Amino acid sequence: MLIEEFDFDLPQHLIAQAPLQKRDSSRLLVLNKNTKLFSDKKFVDFVDLLNTNDLLIFNDTRVIKARLFGKKITGGKVEIMIERILDNHHALAHLKTSKKIFDGTIFEINEDVSVKVVRKEKDLFYIEFNSNLSSYDILEKYGHIPLPPYIERSADKSDEKRYQTIYAKESGAVAAPTAGLHFTDEIFKALNDKKIKYTFLTLHVGAGTFQPVRENDLDHHQMHSESFNVPDKTIQMIDDAKSKNGRIIAIGTTVLRALESKFSEETIQSGFKETSIFIKPGYTFKIVDALLTNFHLPKSTLFILVSAFSGSDTMKKLYQHAIKNEYRFFSYGDATFIERS
Numbered sequence: 001m002l003i004e005e006f007d008f009d010l011p012q013h014l015i016a017q018a019p020l021q022k023r024d025s026s027r028l029l030v031l032n033k034n035t036k037l038f039s040d041k042k043f044v045d046f047v048d049l050l051n052t053n054d055l056l057i058f059n060d061t062r063v064i065k066a067r068l069f070g071k072k073i074t075g076g077k078v079e080i081m082i083e084r085i086l087d088n089h090h091a092l093a094h095l096k097t098s099k100k101i102f103d104g105t106i107f108e109i110n111e112d113v114s115v116k117v118v119r120k121e122k123d124l125f126y127i128e129f130n131s132n133l134s135s136y137d138i139l140e141k142y143g144h145i146p147l148p149p150y151i152e153r154s155a156d157k158s159d160e161k162r163y164q165t166i167y168a169k170e171s172g173a174v175a176a177p178t179a180g181l182h183f184t185d186e187i188f189k190a191l192n193d194k195k196i197k198y199t200f201l202t203l204h205v206g207a208g209t210f211q212p213v214r215e216n217d218l219d220h221h222q223m224h225s226e227s228f229n230v231p232d233k234t235i236q237m238i239d240d241a242k243s244k245n246g247r248i249i250a251i252g253t254t255v256l257r258a259l260e261s262k263f264s265e266e267t268i269q270s271g272f273k274e275t276s277i278f279i280k281p282g283y284t285f286k287i288v289d290a291l292l293t294n295f296h297l298p299k300s301t302l303f304i305l306v307s308a309f310s311g312s313d314t315m316k317k318l319y320q321h322a323i324k325n326e327y328r329f330f331s332y333g334d335a336t337f338i339e340r341s
Helices: 043-049 135-142 178-182 185-193 232-243 253-262 301-310 312-324
Strands: 027-031 038-042 055-059 061-063 067-072 077-085 090-097 106-108 114-121 124-130 170-173 197-204 226-229 248-251 273-275 290-294 335-339
Touching (some): 027 312, 038 312, 226 253, 232 248, 312 335
Parallel strands (some): 055 197, 248 290
Antiparallel strands (some): 067 106, 077 090
């Protein structure tokens, strides 16, 4: 498969630059897996699409303030995008600067914090914080919410709340699991009133999710790695839902990625694991039956994933419908509900 097969023309004005005033006022494009027809709905209609024995699974990762700005002692500026906190004083990061970066280079964040480049590890840098504060405390105090590169503005105070799900719990993501951004307390109340079961897992979304596919042949693409954990309680609830013919519904591609990685294991074990799974057409899905997700970038691994899930031709038509009807795209955009073909 070639990357060009997953390209489409997206008008720039459809890329949502800010969230709507209310989370659940977004639109919802629904695919009927049997007729392949589309329905234009509102997100508040989502609960009506669910059946008694369905199980919703959410990603409870919490976005950290992963973007830092600093400068060399000589004055050169640097943007530090944390990929992953390793411990109280070390992290892996992307560094953006005009000059070549050497091992041992020191960047000053402010008078209390400096960052030393220890070594390069593939496309990332292993860095060390010099401060009395821990890594997480440094980011919380001096960091900025890492809005995606296609949002053409700086993060403001409101993004600290809106670029975060209302159920975010486990700190570690540098990008939001955006399908969950639509959920409100009112939606959860509606789920409870209808007795729809739901549970959580954790996948810490990395900045690699925004990296373009640089290989023309998808077989040569090296997928980024992310850390995830599927709790025993969630596995038990999945088994129970399956036994009652309920659908396993992933709230976002991060949940789908974590579940498919977990159920690819020969023996299901507890605890955090790494996954670099690349789901593309031809992949045999093991666990997820339906997916709620936002609209994704042309030629991205996420558009390739949804094409694998519901069929390439179907997804191209669905996206053409979304563009024609001016759905809002990407992180702060609208959502679509699709089932496995």
